[in-house]
Amino acid sequence: MTIVISKAALATAAVLSLLAAPPAVAQTPAEPGVTATSIKLGQTVAYSGPVSAYGTLGRASAAYFAMVNDNGGVNGRRIELLSADDGFSPPKTVEQTRKLVEADGVFAIFSPLGTATGLAVRKYLNGRHVPQLLVQSGIAKFDDPKEYPWTLPGLPNYDTEVKAFAKHILAARPHGKVGILYQNDDYGKEYLAGLRAGLGARAKEMLVAEQSFELSDPTVDSQIIALHGSGADVLVIAATQKQAVQALRKAGDLGWHPMMLVAYPAASIARTYMPAGLDASRGALSSSVFVDPSDPELQNDPDLRAYKAWMEKYYPSGNKDDTLPVAAYVEGQLMVEMLKRCGVGVTRKCVMDQAAHLKDVRVAMLRPGVTVGTTPDNYNLFKKLQMLTFDGQRMVATGAPISAE
Numbered sequence: 001m002t003i004v005i006s007k008a009a010l011a012t013a014a015v016l017s018l019l020a021a022p023p024a025v026a027q028t029p030a031e032p033g034v035t036a037t038s039i040k041l042g043q044t045v046a047y048s049g050p051v052s053a054y055g056t057l058g059r060a061s062a063a064y065f066a067m068v069n070d071n072g073g074v075n076g077r078r079i080e081l082l083s084a085d086d087g088f089s090p091p092k093t094v095e096q097t098r099k100l101v102e103a104d105g106v107f108a109i110f111s112p113l114g115t116a117t118g119l120a121v122r123k124y125l126n127g128r129h130v131p132q133l134l135v136q137s138g139i140a141k142f143d144d145p146k147e148y149p150w151t152l153p154g155l156p157n158y159d160t161e162v163k164a165f166a167k168h169i170l171a172a173r174p175h176g177k178v179g180i181l182y183q184n185d186d187y188g189k190e191y192l193a194g195l196r197a198g199l200g201a202r203a204k205e206m207l208v209a210e211q212s213f214e215l216s217d218p219t220v221d222s223q224i225i226a227l228h229g230s231g232a233d234v235l236v237i238a239a240t241q242k243q244a245v246q247a248l249r250k251a252g253d254l255g256w257h258p259m260m261l262v263a264y265p266a267a268s269i270a271r272t273y274m275p276a277g278l279d280a281s282r283g284a285l286s287s288s289v290f291v292d293p294s295d296p297e298l299q300n301d302p303d304l305r306a307y308k309a310w311m312e313k314y315y316p317s318g319n320k321d322d323t324l325p326v327a328a329y330v331e332g333q334l335m336v337e338m339l340k341r342c343g344v345g346v347t348r349k350c351v352m353d354q355a356a357h358l359k360d361v362r363v364a365m366l367r368p369g370v371t372v373g374t375t376p377d378n379y380n381l382f383k384k385l386q387m388l389t390f391d392g393q394r395m396v397a398t399g400a401p402i403s404a405e
Contacts, residue, residue: 166198
């Protein structure tokens with residue numbers, strides 16, 4: 001049975017039904033960060049540093065919980081979000097996370113940004129039985145409930161996406177020559193390994209060039225020149241916004257128009273394709289589980305109208321067409337659902353029990369056919385993803401949602 005969390009009819013009514021619940025009764029707090037009237041969550045996000053553009057995730061998260069609080073909170077409790085800047089630096093993440101847990105006394109860490117940053121504190125949080133919920137990374141290491149039962153990933157698995165890319169390449173360009181630009185960390189290396197595995201026996205023949213980059217590199221121009229020189233006619237870009245923009249722009253400058261597949265963390269019209277230039281970006285393939293808020297064909301959809309009304313009221317400085325606030329909106333709904341299911345007796349153990357038993361949950365701003373589901377043995381939230389093609393104006397669904405299983 002599918003659980004429909006939000007079905008909007010008018011403006012912000014999309015999410016308000018989520019929030020209605022009887023007020024909490026006064027009780028002695030059983031857990032850090034929980035009082036009779038509030039629940040304190042912590043978060044680390046890059047408001048500064050090489051990926052500071054992703055700071056919008058933290059601002060949108062705060063905006064989501066502001067709406068929740070204006071409508072009575074969760075079971076009568078307000079949500080207090082303490083969002084700290086870690087500059088996308090693992091040592092800083094450790095420092096900020098320890099402060100949030102030990103000094104600020106947060107109940108849980110919610111939607112922290114990043115792979116290396118999330119891994120840097122995973123053992124610490126699990127050792128203290130502090131939930132690390134909806135981590136903004138798709139690396140497969142975060143789906144390990146046996147070793148790290150207090151960590152729940154929040155994004156589709158990178159390995160799933162790149163293997164879908166490989167299937168597409170084998171079907172559309174079976175004799176193609178593939179080059180990959182990848183970030184030299186766990187994120188990028190997972191795409192590289194997944195691409196090799198997805199191409200299977202053809203990998204040795206088809207994968208003709210691999211170029212890595214460091215986040216500190218000023219540009220990726222030299223890597224794109226090398227990939228172009230390899231003769232590749234397929235380009236996989238496993239990067240975040242800045243380097244994806246540079247890669248697309250440089251390929252366009254070279255007059256190089258390979259089949260382009262862009263990892264979903266960078267696959268945004270507003271943040272990547274427009275800055276790179278529409279001509280350079282047209283035809284790029286990616287995937288997503290989230291609705292594209294800029295899609296002209298969806299502007300009358302009730303859920304999208306409610307989403308944009310929320311942005312207008314609670315995050316007016318944000319880009320309404322960007323997909324990062326969509327991710328925060330979806331993760332906020334899931335956090336509320338897990339807390340709501342615990343009733344007035346909110347505990348860390350209860351929240352993790354709910355996190356491990358999300359069955360066919362549907363929330364506003366997920367694409368058609370995409371639901372959330374977990375089991376105690378599998379914390380991968382998303383079992384399906386939608387392949388997309390950027391046609392120069394919008395992301396066009398390419399085929400039916402692809403199963404991860």
